[in-house]
Amino acid sequence: MGPSASLLDALFDPTVDFDDLAWIRDQWPGKVVVKGIQTVDDARRVWDLGVDGIVLSNHGGRQLDRAPVPFHLLPTVRRALGPEATILLDTGIMSGADVVAALAMGADFTLVGRAYLYGLMAGGREGVDRTIEILRTEIVRTMKLLGVASVADLNPGHVTRLRALAPWSPA
Ligand SMILES: Cc1cc2nc3c(=O)[nH]c(=O)nc-3n(C[C@H](O)[C@H](O)[C@H](O)COP(=O)(O)O)c2cc1C
Numbered sequence: 001m002g003p004s005a006s007l008l009d010a011l012f013d014p015t016v017d018f019d020d021l022a023w024i025r026d027q028w029p030g031k032v033v034v035k036g037i038q039t040v041d042d043a044r045r046v047w048d049l050g051v052d053g054i055v056l057s058n059h060g061g062r063q064l065d066r067a068p069v070p071f072h073l074l075p076t077v078r079r080a081l082g083p084e085a086t087i088l089l090d091t092g093i094m095s096g097a098d099v100v101a102a103l104a105m106g107a108d109f110t111l112v113g114r115a116y117l118y119g120l121m122a123g124g125r126e127g128v129d130r131t132i133e134i135l136r137t138e139i140v141r142t143m144k145l146l147g148v149a150s151v152a153d154l155n156p157g158h159v160t161r162l163r164a165l166a167p168w169s170p171a
Contacts, residue, residue, distance in 0.1 A: 018045060018046075018049065021034065021046065021049055021051070022049050025049055025050050025051065031052040031053070032050075032051045032052055032053075033051065033052055033053040033054070033055060033088070034046050034051050034053075034054050034055065035055035035057050035088075035090065036055065036057050036058075036059065037054050037055060037056050037057065037077075038056070038057075038058060038067060038068045038070070038073065039068070039073075040073070040076050040077055040080050043056070043073075043077045043080065043081060043087075044080055044081065047081050047085050052086060053086035053087070053088055053108075053109075054077075054085070054086070054087055054088070055088040055089075055090050055111065056070035056073050056074060056077060056087065056088070056089050056090065056091075056107075057070055057089075057090035057091050057111070058070060058091050059090075059091070060091050060092070060113060060114060061091070069091070069092075070089055070090060070091045070092070071089065071091075071092065071101070071102065071105065074087070074089055074102065074105045074106055074107060075105050075106055075156065077106075078105070078106030078107075086108050086109075087106065087107055087108055088107060088108065088109045088110065088111055089102040089107040089109070089110045089111070090110070090111035090113065091113075093110045093111065093112050093113075093115060094114075094115050095135070095138050096134070096135050096136070096137065096138020096139035096140070096141065096142050097138060097142045098110070099135065099138075099139050100139055100142045100143060100146070100154065100158070101158075101159050103151055103154050104154040104155055104156055104157075104158045104159050105156055105159060106156070112131075112135070115131055115135070116128050116131045116132070118131070119131030119132075146158050
C-alpha cells in the first residue's frame, strides 16, 4: 500500500459510531456538524445527540454512485426533525437555482464542492471569486423570476415553478 493510501486508511476509521459522536459532543463545547447523512433514521439519531447541524450528503456520489440523492431526502428529513433543526444540503449544487430549490425544500444552507473547484482550476483565486459571484447572481435572478423577495418566503411550491422557469435546472 502506498503512503497516500495508508494515510487515507488512517484518516477514515470505519469503527467510528454513534457512541463516539456522543463522546465528541460531550467533550467539545463548540459547534458540531455531521456530514454524510443519507437516511431519515440517521438524521434523527444524530440530531438527538445534540449536534448543531446535519449535512445531507452523498459526497457527490463519487465513491458510491447509487447512494441516495440528498435533495430527494430533504423534505422527509425536514418533516421528521421539525423547523428547529439545522439542515445543510450538500451534493449537486451547480447553480443558483439549485441553491434556491434546496432552500425552498427546507434546507437552511447549502454547501458547494465541485463548482468552486471548477472555478479554481479555470482561474485560481479569481476563478473561485467568480464562481461565488455567478452563484449569487443566479440566486437573485431566480428569486426575482419567482417573485420572492426573501429567502424566508421560499417554500416547496416554488420548486415546481422553478422547473418551469429555469430550463437549465434538471427536473
Ligand atoms: C477533490 C475532492 C475532495 C473531497 N474531499 C472531501 C473530504 O475530505 N471530506 C468530505 O467530507 N468530503 C470531501 N469531498 C466531497 C465534497 O465535500 C462534497 O460532498 C461533494 O463534492 C459533493 O458536493 P458537490 O456536488 O457540490 O461537489 C471532496 C470532493 C472532492 C471533489
